[in-house]
Amino acid sequence: xxxxxxxxxxxxxxxxxxxxxxxxxxxxxxxxxxxxxxxxxxxxxxxxxxxxxxxxxxxxxxxxxxxxxxxxxxxxxxxxxxxxxxxxxxxxxxxxxxxxxxxxxxxxxxxxxxxxxxxxxxxxxxxxxxxxxxxxxxxxxxxxxxxxxxxxxxxxxxxxxxxxxxxxxxxxxxxxxxxxxxxxxxxxxxxxxxxxxxxxxxxxxxxxxxxxxxxxxxxxxxxxxxxxxxxxxxxxxxxxxxxxxxxxxxxxxxxxxxxxxxxxxxxxxxxxxxxxxxxxxxxxxxxxxxxxxxxxxxxxxxxxxxxxxxxxxxxxxxxxxxxxxxxxxxxxxxxxxxxxxx
Numbered sequence: 001x002x003x004x005x006x007x008x009x010x011x012x013x014x015x016x017x018x019x020x021x022x023x024x025x026x027x028x029x030x031x032x033x034x035x036x037x038x039x040x041x042x043x044x045x046x047x048x049x050x051x052x053x054x055x056x057x058x059x060x061x062x063x064x065x066x067x068x069x070x071x072x073x074x075x076x077x078x079x080x081x082x083x084x085x086x087x088x089x090x091x092x093x094x095x096x097x098x099x100x101x102x103x104x105x106x107x108x109x110x111x112x113x114x115x116x117x118x119x120x121x122x123x124x125x126x127x128x129x130x131x132x133x134x135x136x137x138x139x140x141x142x143x144x145x146x147x148x149x150x151x152x153x154x155x156x157x158x159x160x161x162x163x164x165x166x167x168x169x170x171x172x173x174x175x176x177x178x179x180x181x182x183x184x185x186x187x188x189x190x191x192x193x194x195x196x197x198x199x200x201x202x203x204x205x206x207x208x209x210x211x212x213x214x215x216x217x218x219x220x221x222x223x224x225x226x227x228x229x230x231x232x233x234x235x236x237x238x239x240x241x242x243x244x245x246x247x248x249x250x251x252x253x254x255x256x257x258x259x260x261x262x263x264x265x266x267x268x269x270x271x272x273x274x275x276x277x278x279x280x281x282x283x284x285x286x287x288x289x290x291x292x293x294x295x296x297x298x299x300x301x302x303x304x305x306x307x308x309x310x311x312x313x314x315x316x317x318x319x320x321x322x323x324x325x326x327x328x329x330x331x332x333x334x335x336x337x338x339x340x341x342x
Contacts, residue, residue, distance in 0.1 A: 007321060010079045010104070011314030012065065014097030015089025015117045016143075017042055017053045018307065019060040023072035023079075024314030027322075028126050032071035033304070033311040036060045039184060046183050047173065054092035061100050068310070076108045083317025086114035086327075087337030088144070094333035102329050113317045114327045117308075118145060118339050119157070121274035123319070124301040124312040132272070132299050137263040139255060141283070142275035143169035143186075146215045148258060149339065150266050154319040157340045160262055161213025168251055169277050171217035175224050175247050179240040189244040190280050196245030201227060203250040213262050220250055248282050256286050260294060272299040279306040 006025055013020040017038040023031040038056050042048045069076060084101035086094060098114075105112040122138045134154060140147040146163035166174070169186055176185025181192065203223050206216045224247050231238045263271055271291055277283065284300055291298040305312060325342075 007080045007318060008074065008078060009081050009083050009113075009314040009317045009321065010065070010069070010076065011083040011115075011310040011317055012061070012097045012101050013085045013117075013120070013308055013310040013313045014057045014061065014093050015085045015087075016093060016308055017048045017056075018309070019057050019064050020308060020310035021061075021065040021068035022310035022314045023068055023074055024311055024318060027315050027318030028130055030127055030311045030314070031074070032068045033309055034064050034068045034071065035307070035309055036064050043183050046177060048090070050090045050092055053090060054096055057093055057096035061096060065100070065104075076104060079108070079110055081111040081113050081317060081321050083113045083115050083313050083320075085117045085120065085313055086331055087117065087334035089117055089335060091333050091335040094335065098331065098333050102331070106329060111321070112327045112329065112331060113320050113325055114331050115313045115316045115320065116337055116339055116341075118147060119155075120312040120316045122149065122151060122157075122272065123315040124274060124305040124309075125272040125299045126315050127311055128301040128305055129299050132270070135268050136270035136272050136299070137259060137266060137268050138272045138274055139259045139278075139287075140274045141168045141255060141277035143167060143173065145275060146217070147339065148213045148262050150262070150268070151272075155323055159339055161215060161258065163215045163217065164208075165216055165218035166221055168215070168217055168255065169275075171221045171251065172277070174221050175244075178225050178228050179238070179243050181240065181244070186277055186280065189248055190282065192241045192244035193248045193282060196239070196241030196243070198245040198249040200239065200242035201246040203227075203246050205250050205253050207254060207257065213258055215254065215258070217251065220247070248280075252280075252282050252286050255283060256290050259287065260290050260296075263296060264294070269295065270297045270299065274301065274306070276306055276308070279303040
């Protein structure tokens with residue numbers, strides 16, 4: 001019997017402020033995963049500046065791809081396809097990666113595969129856990145997204161809930177700014193919360209309607225801002241660590257509660273975390289505890305696979321590739337692309 005041919009994907013990710021490239025073998029084996037981060041640059045402005053992000057992508061992308069191929073010890077000609085994020089994200093940033101991928105696909109006569117950024121985050125779990133497979137419930141939490149997704153099969157996604165206003169990561173950034181911690185807010189609040197009292201301030205838990213899997217963090221963010229302003233007006237002490245811990249506990253309780261509820265309702269025994277906020281230590285530990293209580297298996301990618309990276313895009317591209325998906329050179333960036341849409 002003939003051995004199955006190995007599939008090599010060169011993947012490119014540039015949806016926000018990380019320029020990334022990776023070489024992935026058979027969807028789950030990462031041969032290289034190179035990330036050029038712009039965090040230090042955007043910290044000067046308290047958040048991501050889209051025009052600056054796009055320019056930095058242009059400056060970095062050729063070198064990042066060259067390094068990824070070099071670390072994998074492979075040439076462009078040896079790739080079976082080029083995978084690239086084409087949405088959602090910042091349109092200028094997406095266009096840089098997409099233009100590069102199209103040029104490489106055309107020059108090397110390789111198939112082009114457009115990948116949904118959120119699908120990439122979900123697929124990071126396949127890299128982390130080689131035996132992990134659908135069906136399962138995925139909680140995707142990042143700076144721009146809060147999604148609860150039922151994954152019935154590879155490439156088959158049903159969005160059960162999404163954010164109605166601020167995404168979880170966005171709320172973290174805004175609260176961090178309000179209590180003087182700066183950008184990026186997620187890691188700073190997570191660190192401060194470890195030494196703060198999570199019961200110091202009673203912030204709201206927004207669960208919305210009883211049958212809803214949607215999220216809303218705008219009211220919680222406003223409650224934190226109002227508390228800070230009230231304390232200042234009254235000349236009372238503000239303890240940033242206590243606020244961080246109390247805010248984080250409120251966010252995590254809602255995220256964990258809705259995910260467990262959705263998993264039970266859909267009869268699945270596996271849960272996956274995905275996205276930048278999946279690196280959050282409180283979310284990981286509370287979700288693990290809840291899963292152990294319910295007899296569920298929890299998959300969580302390592303922090304490097306939670307951040308925006310190209311390895312996860314290569315994994316998603318592999319499953320699209322073997323499903324027969326191919327995109328033309330007319331593929332365009334779609335900053336508001338919905339999961340499951342092509």
